[in-house]
Amino acid sequence: MSVVVETTLGDITVDLYIKRRPRACLNFLKLCKMKYYNYSLFHTVTRGFIAQTGDPTGSRTGGESIFGVIEGPVKRYFEPEINPRIKHTTMGLISFVGNEDNMVGSQFFFTLGSDLTYLDEKHCVFGEVVEGVDVLEVINEAICDTDDRPYQDIRITHTVVLDDPLPDPEGLRAPSRSPSPSAERLQGGRIAPDEEIDETAGKTAEEVCEMIADREAKARATILEMVGDIPDAEMAPPENVLFVCKLNPVTNDDDLEIIFSRFGKIKSCEVIRDRKTGDSLQYAFVEFEDQKSCEDAYFKMDNVLIDDRRIHVDFSQSVSKVKWLGKGRGVRNYGEKDADLGRGEYHKNGERKKVEKKKELRKEYKRDKDDYSRRNRDRRHEDRERDRYRANLDRHRDRKRDRSRSPKYKTSDLKRKQERRQKKRNVSHSSESDREKKYKSHKEKTKKSKRRKEETSSESEHEKRKKKKSKKRKKYSSDSS
Numbered sequence: 235m236s237v238v239v240e241t242t243l244g245d246i247t248v249d250l251y252i253k254r255r256p257r258a259c260l261n262f263l264k265l266c267k268m269k270y271y272n273y274s275l276f277h278t279v280t281r282g283f284i285a286q287t288g289d290p291t292g293s294r295t296g297g298e299s300i301f302g303v304i305e306g307p308v309k310r311y312f313e314p315e316i317n318p319r320i321k322h323t324t325m326g327l328i329s330f331v332g333n334e335d336n337m338v339g340s341q342f343f344f345t346l347g348s349d350l351t352y353l354d355e356k357h358c359v360f361g362e363v364v365e366g367v368d369v370l371e372v373i374n375e376a377i378c379d380t381d382d383r384p385y386q387d388i389r390i391t392h393t394v395v396l397d398d399p400l401p402d403p404e405g406l407r408a409p410s411r412s413p414s415p416s417a418e419r420l421q422g423g424r425i426a427p428d429e430e431i432d433e434t435a436g437k438t439a440e441e442v443c444e445m446i447a448d449r450e451a452k453a454r455a456t457i458l459e460m461v462g463d464i465p466d467a468e469m470a471p472p473e474n475v476l477f478v479c480k481l482n483p484v485t486n487d488d489d490l491e492i493i494f495s496r497f498g499k500i501k502s503c504e505v506i507r508d509r510k511t512g513d514s515l516q517y518a519f520v521e522f523e524d525q526k527s528c529e530d531a532y533f534k535m536d537n538v539l540i541d542d543r544r545i546h547v548d549f550s551q552s553v554s555k556v557k558w559l560g561k562g563r564g565v566r567n568y569g570e571k572d573a574d575l576g577r578g579e580y581h582k583n584g585e586r587k588k589v590e591k592k593k594e595l596r597k598e599y600k601r602d603k604d605d606y607s608r609r610n611r612d613r614r615h616e617d618r619e620r621d622r623y624r625a626n627l628d629r630h631r632d633r634k635r636d637r638s639r640s641p642k643y644k645t646s647d648l649k650r651k652q653e654r655r656q657k658k659r660n661v662s663h664s665s666e667s668d669r670e671k672k673y674k675s676h677k678e679k680t681k682k683s684k685r686r687k688e689e690t691s692s693e694s695e696h697e698k699r700k701k702k703k704s705k706k707r708k709k710y711s712s713d714s715s
Contacts, residue, residue: 235259235399238393240390240394241276241389241390242387242428243388244368247366248361250263252399254320257312257315258338260300260400261340262360262361264402267408268406269393269409270303272390272391272392272413273419274390275287277292277422278294279376280346281346282346282374283346284346285374285388286342288341290418298340304404305405312339313337315358316358322359325348326367326370328344328360328362328363329353329358329360332357332358384424386429387423389423392412471550473528474524474525475519475522476535478490478519479518481518482541483516489540489541491503497522497527499522499527500520506518
C-alpha cells in the first residue's frame with residue numbers, strides 16, 4: 235500500500251488510504267504500475283500551496299484515469315469517494331485534482347502548506363507522504379514565473395509500487411520495464427534538470443564585463459534601497475540633467491545658463507549654495523528640455539575654462555528631482571516649481587516671505603497639536619479618576635454583598651435589626667405616655683383658664699353694678715338740688 239515516486243530532486247514515499255479511498259487508490263496504483271507517470275512534469279508549483287503533476291503532456295489539461303486508459307476516452311474521468319471526509323490540513327498530503335463536476339483523472343498534487351481546507355469540497359485526498367518531506371521543501375523553493383510554472387524542469391523519473399493488495403482490472407497490461415522517454419513526454423519543458431546554465435556562453439568579453447557591471451550596479455541600488463537612501467532600486471536619475479563641478483565661487487546661475495543655452499533650451503540652471511551663508515558650493519545642475527542637447531553639452535563642455543576655472547561635466551547621478559510614485563508605478567520628474575536641489579535657506583527675491591509664512595504655519599500647527607495633546611491628556615486623567623472611583627464603589631458594594639452572605643454577618647445583622655425594632659417600640663411607648671401627659675396637662679390648663687375667666691367676668695359685673703349705682707346717685711343728687 236506504498237508507492238515510491240522518484241523525481242529529479244529526490245524520492246518521495248507515499249502511503250495510500252486503501253480502506254477509506256479504495257477506488258482512488260486503485261486508480262493511482264495501477265497508473266504507477268503501468269509507468270504512466272514517468273517523465274511527467276511538475277507543471278504548477280505554488281509556494282506554500284501545492285505542487286501539481288500527473289499530466290503526461292505537461293499542458294495542465296491532459297491525463298486520464300486507469301479506466302480511460304483501458305476502456306477508452308469515454309471513461310477518462312471517474313467519481314472518487316467522498317466519505318469519510320479527509321481534509322487538507324497538513325503539508326505532505328497527496329490528492330487527485332477534481333474538475334467542475336468533482337470528477338478526477340490522472341493529475342494529482344502534493345500539499346506544500348497547512349490549513350488548506352478550502353480544497354476539501356472539490357479534490358480527493360487519498361494518501362500522505364511518509365518519507366521525502368525534505369524533497370517537497372526543495373520543490374516549494376523552486377523559482378517560478380508569474381504563471382507558477384518552474385523555470386527549470388522538475389519531473390517524475392520513475393514510480394515503484396512497494397505493495398499492491400488490489401486486483402488488476404481486466405485488460406491491464408503492465409510493461410516489463412520502464413519505457414524510454416518519448417518526444418510527447420518531454421515536450422513542455424524549459425531548462426532540463428541536468429542542464430548547466432551558463433549565461434556567458436556565446437558572449438564576447440565586453441558583453442560579459444557589461445553584464446557583470448550591470449549586476450553590480452543593481453546590487454548597489456538594492457543596498458541603497460534597503461538602507462533607505464533611495465525609495466526604489468529601479469529608480470534612475472534623469473538623462474537630461476548635467477552635473478557641473480569645479481566652478482569658480484563667483485559664477486552664478488545666469489552665467490551658466492547663458493553659456494549652456496547654445497546647446498539647447500534650458501529648463502533650469504541652479505548653482506548649489508550653502509544653507510546658512512548662501513555661498514556657492516562650486517557645483518551646479520543644468521536641466522535641458524531634451525536628452526540630445528544634454529549629450530551635446532556633455533561632449534563639448536568638459537574641461538572648458540569658465541571664470542578662470544576648468545570645469546568638469548558629467549551626467550547627473552542625483553535623484554533629487556525624481557518623484558517616486560510607489561512600488562511598481564514608476565517615477566516622474568518634478569517641475570521647476572517643485573524642484574529645490576540643495577538650495578536650503580538661500581532664496582531668490584520674493585521667496586523669503588513665502589518661506590517665513592510656511593514657517594509660521596508650521597509653528598501654528600505645532601502649537602495647535604500641543605494644545606490638542608494636552609486636552610487629550612487632561613481628558614484621559616479625568617477618565618482615569620472616574621474609572622478609579624467607579625472601581626472603588628463596585629469593590630465596596632461587592633465587599634458589602636459578600637459580608638451579607640456570610641453566616642456570621644447574618645446573625646449579627648439579625649441582632650441589630652431586633653435591637654432597632656425594640657428601640658422603635660420603646661420610643662413609640664414613650665411617645666404615647668408623653669402624649670397622655672400632655673393631654674392631661676392641657677386639660678388642667680384649660681380648666682384653670684376657664685375658672686380665671688369666670689372669676690374675672692364675675693368681678694367685672696360687680697364693678698359695673700357699682701358704677702351704675704354711683705351714676706344713679708349722682709343723678710338724683712343733681713335733680714334734688
